[in-house]
Amino acid sequence: MTNKVIIVGAGVFGITTALALWERNYDVTILDPGPIPHPLASSTDIAKVVRMEYGADEQYMAMVEAALEGWDRWNTEFSQPVYHQTGVLMVRRTPMNSGDYEYESYQTLLKRGHTPQRLSADEIAIRFPAWKPETYVDGFFHQRGGYAESSKVIVELLKAGEERGIHYQTGHVVDRFIERDGHVTGVRTRKGDKFEADIVVICAGAWTRVLIPELNNVMKSTGHSVFHLTVPKPDPFTPPHFSVFTADITSTGWYGFPAINGEIKLGHHGPGQPLHPINDKRVVPDSDREDLRNLLRDTFPALENAEIVYSRVCLYCDTLDEHFWIDYHPEKQGLFVAAGGSGHGFKFAPILGNLVADAIERKANNWLPRFRWRELDLTKTGEEAARYRGEHVDNASGA
Numbered sequence: 281m282t283n284k285v286i287i288v289g290a291g292v293f294g295i296t297t298a299l300a301l302w303e304r305n306y307d308v309t310i311l312d313p314g315p316i317p318h319p320l321a322s323s324t325d326i327a328k329v330v331r332m333e334y335g336a337d338e339q340y341m342a343m344v345e346a347a348l349e350g351w352d353r354w355n356t357e358f359s360q361p362v363y364h365q366t367g368v369l370m371v372r373r374t375p376m377n378s379g380d381y382e383y384e385s386y387q388t389l390l391k392r393g394h395t396p397q398r399l400s401a402d403e404i405a406i407r408f409p410a411w412k413p414e415t416y417v418d419g420f421f422h423q424r425g426g427y428a429e430s431s432k433v434i435v436e437l438l439k440a441g442e443e444r445g446i447h448y449q450t451g452h453v454v455d456r457f458i459e460r461d462g463h464v465t466g467v468r469t470r471k472g473d474k475f476e477a478d479i480v481v482i483c484a485g486a487w488t489r490v491l492i493p494e495l496n497n498v499m500k501s502t503g504h505s506v507f508h509l510t511v512p513k514p515d516p517f518t519p520p521h522f523s524v525f526t527a528d529i530t531s532t533g534w535y536g537f538p539a540i541n542g543e544i545k546l547g548h549h550g551p552g553q554p555l556h557p558i559n560d561k562r563v564v565p566d567s568d569r570e571d572l573r574n575l576l577r578d579t580f581p582a583l584e585n586a587e588i589v590y591s592r593v594c595l596y597c598d599t600l601d602e603h604f605w606i607d608y609h610p611e612k613q614g615l616f617v618a619a620g621g622s623g624h625g626f627k628f629a630p631i632l633g634n635l636v637a638d639a640i641e642r643k644a645n646n647w648l649p650r651f652r653w654r655e656l657d658l659t660k661t662g663e664e665a666a667r668y669r670g671e672h673v674d675n676a677s678g679a
């Protein structure tokens with residue numbers, strides 16, 4: 281008998297999980313308020329960074345190595361290329377040193393046989409002319425990486441799901457579970473519709489903790505600003521003169537993309553604003569606009585007065601250890617969660633579905649133990665939190 285699965289949420293977690301489960305002969309229905317891509321979903325955007333660099337963390341690098349093979353494959357299978365290999369430039373305002381995110385990433389790339397190119401201040405200025413000379417004095421460029429056009433990816437995956445017979449039900453906000461003897465047997469929506477299933481998979485991104493309030497102890501949602509600027513002269517902001525970059529991200533928080541249709545996107549990673557996904561308004565803070573202008577002045581002088589044509593607050597759904605949350609609920613049989621890691625999850629799209637499907641089928645997978653249901657304590661901050669994450673470097677988990 282075919283197992284029926286309800287997936288709540290049609291972001292990148294939901295749709296890739298649906299496709300992987302369909303391949304394994306499940307009968308899959310996805311519920312989402314719609315439209316898909318949903319305007320408030322984290323997956324919805326013009327671009328997301330695809331980078332291998334995760335400090336000294338080899339598991340994530342290995343996962344991105346596998347994901348990149350998937351991005352190359354999707355580029356040939358989809359109706360249009362969605363992954364663009366511009367390379368990734370990671371630079372610092374001070375020399376790279378042991379323990380830095382950039383230094384550790386560089387060393388881990390070498391260790392795994394990759395060929396990043398270390399760059400001095402002069403080499404940065406010659407090779408990437410839009411960058412203000414002398415501000416950034418050390419770093420590296422790694423050709424294997426770039427960005428994915430994330431909303432286009434969702435549209436392509438949606439189409440693939442429709443062709444295969446995955447059922448999409450839009451116009452539905454799930455607001456409670458149907459439970460029998462400690463077993464979740466389906467969901468109810470705000471309109472009162474009922475959907476029954478053998479397994480309910482919550483892929484609701486930042487809204488996950490609303491549906492499963494017991495996760496409030498371990499999951500938080502924070503707002504992060506994103507800006508699009510018009511580029512007066514695109515050439516210096518176009519590959520090979522410009523690539524996906526992080527601009528001393530540990531101290532400035534800024535990362536960005538080459539010009540896409542005459543616009544450049546910059547995003548700010550950092551603690552963000554704690555925001556409830558439903559109750560709080562998403563307002564870009566003035567301090568982020570000021571910070572952006574300061575960055576532009578110091579980094580890309582040609583953009584100092586560039587017009588901001590679009591801005592947005594996008595929600596991370598993060599755990600204190602910044603790792604995904606992929607497991608069955610320990611007390612409610614039939615209820616499964618696939619979320620978290622929301623500052624950096626999109627790049628894994630080509631491998632996410634199978635990762636989640638392996639966990640649903642309780643199949644052995646070397647990457648999964650880290651993402652199991654676990655005890656965390658969100659009250660820990662600063663160094664204590666870093667120790668808690670078992671880290672010696674900031675893995676710059678945003679983007």
Ligand SMILES: Cc1cc2nc3c(=O)[nH]c(=O)nc-3n(C[C@H](O)[C@H](O)[C@H](O)COP(=O)(O)OP(=O)(O)OC[C@H]3O[C@@H](n4cnc5c(N)ncnc54)[C@H](O)[C@@H]3O)c2cc1C
Nearest residue numbers: 289291292293322323329454485487594624625626627679
């Ligand atoms: C500012 C920002 C920048 C980022 N940059 C990068 C990057 O450069 N590279 C990278 O790899 N990752 C990046 N990420 C992370 C990446 O976007 C996320 O990891 C990923 O998109 C999360 O996908 P998701 O499916 O979990 O959630 P979402 O995409 O948010 O999808 C959740 C879905 O659930 C639906 N939903 C919610 N509640 C309900 C309900 N009650 N009933 C039914 N449906 C519901 C929503 O409508 C939505 O469609 C970034 C995130 C942010 C916020």
